[in-house]
Amino acid sequence: MIERARVLDAGDPLAHFRERFHVPDGVIYLDGNSLGCLPRATPDRMAEVMRKEWGEALIRSWNSAGWIDLPQRVGGKIAPLIGAQPHEVIVADSVSVNLFKLISAALMMRPGRKVVLSEPGNFPTDIYMIEGLEKQGLAERRLVPREQLVDALDGDVALLLLTHAHYKTGQLFDMARLTQAAHEAGALVLWDLSHSGGALPVDLNSCDADFAVGCGYKYFNGGPGAPAYAFVAERHQDDIHQPLSGWMGHAQPFAFSDHYEPAPGVDRLLCGTPGILALAALEVGVALIAEIGVERLHAKSQALSEFFRQCLAEAGVALDLVSPADPAARGSQLSFRHPEAYAICQALIARGVIGDFREPDILRFGFAPAYLRFEDMAEAARHVSDVIDAGEWQRAEFRERAAVT
Template sequence: MSLAEAQRLDAADPLRARRAHFRLPEGITYLDGNSLGALPDGAPAHISGVVEREWGEGLVRSWNDAGWIDMPRRVGTKIAPLIGAEAGEVIACDSVSVNLFKLIWAALCMRPERKTVLSEPGNFPTDIYMLNGLAGRGLAVPRLAAADMLEQALDSDVALLLLPHVHYQTGAMHDLARLTRAAHDAGALVLWDLSHSAGAVPVDLASCEADFAVGCGYKYLNGGPGAPGFAYVAQRHLKALEQPLTGWMGHSDPFSFRDDYEAAPGIEKLLAGTPSILALAALEHGAELIADIGVAALVAKSRALSEFTRQAAARIIPELPCISPADPAARGSQLSWRHDSAFALSQALIARGVIGDFRTPDVLRFGFAPAYNSFADCWHALEQLRAVLDSGEWQREEFNRRGRVT
């Protein structure tokens, strides 16, 4: 393995031309697209058009004339093929956290004789945080079980199995089909958090008969910082679904301004308040770029990048234990290693122009964005990490100072 081999793989990469669709700053190797996706090259002009033409010139008329009112469904429809969903089953709105709340509530309403929501400890915590308020009012009973104990924990009290599909630290990926089936066998519903999945790993909600899902717009979908999330409801549940954030945009006829709430018949019933059009415009542009590549090509590239990096890391940084699954089919689009000073390593790497991510307390994480990362990126990042380790430069005080976001 060598830089030359990485370059050979890049030359043969069917997605190699896609990299030019993103602005990657000069001198930066970016392996953190699973925290914040890179800026699409066309996004600034697209957003400017929405700001200057649609807002500035169209003003309030753009709700009709520029189709703003249809954006949440339209963007959702563009995301749908990336997760094995149909048009009308996905909507882009609010944040992942807020969408989790809606769908946890909805699931509890559909299983009125059950209150337990089963999840996994140590995974991305917003999922279980969203149970906090419901638990305080006696509406939900959280239950946590380690990944390998989840199936045993699925008893007749469980209304909902709520899981992030890909673990944000280790990259371990749940078997979505098997766990969905197990939950259904126990009479429970399933809500998948696809934040680290959509746009990078295979997800087929329809064939797995998943009930609900949410996901993130600012990671592999490149929708910009804090982009709206998305929410999925299987067609068969749409009619009966009740969610609690019954704002005017989720009404069947919002501009009738009636006092009584009547939910929209379709996926729009998940809307609450007025969605940010600027945020949706950026997400629409990013999601289109990714959907245009298609799941099969994204998954193939993701697996090739992570497998190349895993094997190269075993030679270049053998002293760092890799905590991600060795089987590419069992992990997301990322690799993580443990080191007591992972924070300082990640800061020292940034100083060398390599942006990965630190996750407390001791995880160094590289994410692989199949649309724009190259094999040479991965090789270069590992070589720089070797140099950081060899030089001991990570021990400098400047690399050990925490920011607010660390």
């Protein structure tokens, strides 16, 4: 398959974008769905911020370098990539914190209703945030299997909270159908785009979505712990009241009033002083993904994942696919079940093939098409075959669980 892979790479219109990222030699990186690779332009931009804007201009850079507008500016660049208007997206805090803000806001917008509906096995932070509000007496958590979600939308549900692309399997929800069902039941909807934003087409406004959150360090390549983003549909912006009334979310933060007055629009989701270095790094990654185009990235992602499956099949690798077989029904990943998934993952990492493991038995491979090649798929499949056929995973150092994988 290696020759076929090289032919595909030669005809790939996105192949040259790999040069815009730092991909370490000897590494096949299939974990961009956890942390994206470093754009080559990011270190220079960070140096400019630190040496010139911070080092020379100091506090003046809040105005002269536009630091004060970075949350809105980067949010505006993310907006068209998720089907939103620029004034509907803000970059701030983390996914967890933004979930807390928006769940709380949705509950206040639906007085008399306390149920936040989700599915068991949703990404833990989403469920934990509901649970935290439940312990304060503000919410009631209801988890039902995804096939029962529509039936569970009764008059007690204030908010439906779901992750668009499941973090373990990559299975996609029908965003438009579920949003409509929730609205028909009088509930609001909050979508977690952490595993879809920047990787596949999302159109929040065409789906009539109410709220969304997403992270900046996966497919947007913003760096470890990059700030997250939040979306509030224009029609809700005058009605939301989020509980973290920090000074940056004030209508006039530099008036230093003793009374909190929320800023107009999505700006009221801001809380504390934004991290300028992190925002500057994220802006580079977002701009690069926008330049490539999400539609093109998604098409290549589907092609890469299907080619990887073909390579595994040709090599006779027996892994149980838990992601949807139809590439249109999954995000930019493939997940397989194997009783020794952890050890296999560690053995592959030792060979330079970096995927990841998810409890209890999931081997997950992410496809970040901005910097992956078809040749990487063929080589990764060969390594998977070698590790399994040779029983390499049985070595003690691969079977011993580490605290961080």
